Amino acid sequence: MIAQKIIQNKLPFIVLVTFLVGLHIFWEHYNGGVTTHHLLAREDLPGISNWWGLLSIPLLSWILISLSKWLHNKNPTTYGLSQITKGFIGGLVFGILISLLWEFRLENILQYAIWSPIILAFFIRIYLPGNLLGFILGLTYTFGGILPIAIGLVLITVSFLVWTIFRKGIPFVFQKINQKN
Template sequence: MRMWADNAIDIATGRWRLWLLAAVCVAELAHLVWEHLHGGIVSHHLLARPDLPAIWNGWGLVLLPALAWFASGRVSRRIAASRDPRRAGARVAIGAAAGLLTGALLSAAFVQGREDLAGAVLLAAVALGVLLPAFRAECVFGFVVAMTFVFGAFLPLLIGSVVAAVSALAHRGVYPLVWRLWKRTRHPATGRVRS
């Protein structure tokens, strides 16, 4: 009976991942068709500088489904491994919502011509990534999805990857090292002779 329940969970998870993948594909295809019918599929220059290469928005049809599949797999494994799946699911929803909100604010600032505000939102995202685990797949996925309709998928994925890398460095590298050093100074090994 337990084996059947485990298989049912795997099937439901697989269906959820397939539905997410299909929704992302349909949304990105609709976005690209809309762009095509309104002057052509747009390309965006790196750092908004015409002397740097331009990235075609059509790449979103490859990048977004790949990111959706990767993120949903990571989320499914994390929830399945959790002792409290509901709590893990709530954390996933909060992370995805935070990514969506950050991406939407950044996109809105650029559309309004407020590069100063966009810079402040980006710096705030990096700072929050140092404090909170913004390296998680759902955060990056939400960020990229929210920015795709303004910038395509490649540039938001690049920016989100930098924010995620800073966050991962802080949470997986710096914080554990500081914690170990703090524990070592608070509780030195017993039996050692100090000179």
């Protein structure tokens, strides 16, 4: 299983991610310069260079793989290897979809698609580290090494709040109300 190999030996995966980010930056450097992404896509706001991806993406990969391993070891039935793999692939596909929508300037679809993880959070746990890693890697080619992390953290945080409040909090409140009656 893919997740088991990555969790047990994360160094080859992190080296692969570092190589791919480095290859992308090398290509950008010799084809017009390394891209700088500006906040909110506005030139008057501060920019973040893709060079930061050489540090941020491998570091984040190490952190999220370690967190996935910890969660799996803590509770393998709830956070199984197949769930890690499915979450990673789902996040990767969603990140690539968002990147393609941005690249092809389909903002009318993008504005709705970006909310889909929050809607899915009502039904499944989107906030897991494997999902976040796949999502960030899917966005890295288009948005560099920092903006995907910021976007991913916002979506993961909101998804966690939705899951916690609606899947755990509301039933808890109703249970307490029924106990008083």
